[in-house]
Amino acid sequence: MTNYSSSEGEKITHISSAQTDPEQLTGEILKEDDIESHEVFKKNGEVDFRNVGWVRCSLIFLKVLFATGVLSIPIAMVSLGAVGGALSLIGWGSLNTYTAIVQGDFRNRHRGCHSIADMAEEVGGRVLKEIVGALFIIAYVLCAGAGILGLSVAFNTFSGHGACTVWFGLVSAILVACAASVRKFQKLSFLTAAGFVSIFVAVLMVVIAVTMRDRPAAAPQTGPFELGYYAIPPIVTFAGGMTATCTIFISTAGTSAFLPVISEMREPKDYRKAVYLAMGFVTSSYLCFALVVYRWCGEWVASPSLGSAGHDMQVAAYAVGFIGLIVSACLYLHVAAKYVFVRILRNSRHLQANTMVHWGTWLGCTFGLCSVAFILAEAIPIFNYLIAITGSFCFAPLAIMLPGYLWMHDHKDWRQGSVGKMVAYWLHAAMIILGAFICVGGTYGVAMEIKAAYASGSIGEYMHIPFVKGNYLLTGLRRWCFLVLG
DSSP states (O other), rough: OOOEOOTOEEEEEOOOOSHHHHHHHHOOOOHHHHHHHTTSSSOOSSOOOOOOOOHHOOOOOOOOHHHHHHHHHHHHHHHHHHHHHHHHHHHHHHHHHHHHHOOOOOOOHSSTOOOHHHHHHHHHHHHHHHHHHHHHHHHHHHHHHHHHHHHHHHHHHHHTSSOOHHHHHHHHHHHHHHHTOOOHHHHHHHHHHHHHEEEEHHHHHHHHHHHTSSSSSTSSSSSSSOOOOOOOOOOOOOOHHHHHHHHHHHHTTGGGGHHHHHHHHOOGGGHHHHHHHHHHHHHHOOOOOOOOHHHGGGOOSSSGOOOOOTTTHHHHHHHHHHHHHHHHHHHHHHHHHHHHHHHHHSSGGGGGGGGGGHHHHHHHHHHHHHHHHHHHHHHHHOOOHHHHIIIIIIIIIIIIIIIHHHHHHGGGGGGGGHHHHHHHHHHHHHHHHHHHHHHHHHHHHHHHHHHHHHHSSSSSSSGGOOOOTTOHHHHHHHHHHHHOOO
16 A cells, blocks of 8 residues: 655555455545546536546547447448458457446546546656657647548538538538537437437438449449458458458547546546446447448448448438537547647636636637648548558557556556466467557558549549638648649
């Protein structure tokens, strides 16, 4: 048992992990008053953030996960096949569930942590905090960009491409920024419930619709054709396999977004219940939906997958799922903005007060980061590549490498304990190696796939990218992407 004093002078007692059941929270602050004194948001403040119950918390987690992932997984199975895709879904879903628990337990042992960057500072100092904080912002801004891109596809579908895609993207970004400006997760939980039902029904409509067609909507409608459905594909390239793996991995890897929600829970100890409910439902739903769509569409599956059942059903699905698409991007943007907001105003009276500084900082964070997300969405305008590169470059360190290190930090004594404890310790060390492989290999694979897409004209070669009048920045960004990728 270890004693030390906090910055406020309170005496805090920590329990060694060797003296407790590994399933219990180690390092737990013993007194309730001490627990609350170290929370970022205090109960009964002028602006009371601490009012999220575990059921609403699970709804937020559901919507964070059940979003862009379900729209991109079926196309990932084209590279991996039904068996490989299913195993990848189950494997990554299980691992990401476990790392979500690791992160939540660590946060509840160290109550001053609001985000994964704070947790990184706890184990690695200021430098690691800034690196992880930058990755966190990049990750969720890219996810918000993917959501904006999905919304612009919806607008294009509704209008029959009646206007420039960039303008639809701009309208989408404004809608997302306005929705994300709601300050509290408790208020957002009402939106997340509507958004989850919206996107779930839209996906279910497409899943049912594809089984009622004689052939996929994108396939030749007359004559013989190859479906391209494989239990185990004959050839899987490294680049294609890594891109597909990263796409499936990221579908349940947004667990670092859970951590700011804990700080707004009435009872942070209920976090585990919310995680198990959300992750179990999401993984099983992904598995069922993706396998059905891939079985009936094969290599002709659309990206995003809502377009896989033909134009009429695509319009209907986007209409039903429109709220869900807005809320998905809104949550990603909200999480990134909340991180910056707390970093700026932490330990200031403005954090929980209705002042001009409070509102100016909050709105500046939401609209500023949304502008960046919009630019990135236009620079990488293919949905599955944007999702995959986010998974490899950002979420591999955040959702695999760092949780392994967090666990090792709080279980140092397991390194020389019993055989079982030593095995557990080194398995968590192996998570760091696995995350590094996904980060490097996945980023390389996605870069090669994007390069090939530019070369084939799927995105548009450097000299042939359509120039949008008055849109010098976006055109330049697309050309820059092509140059960087070779």
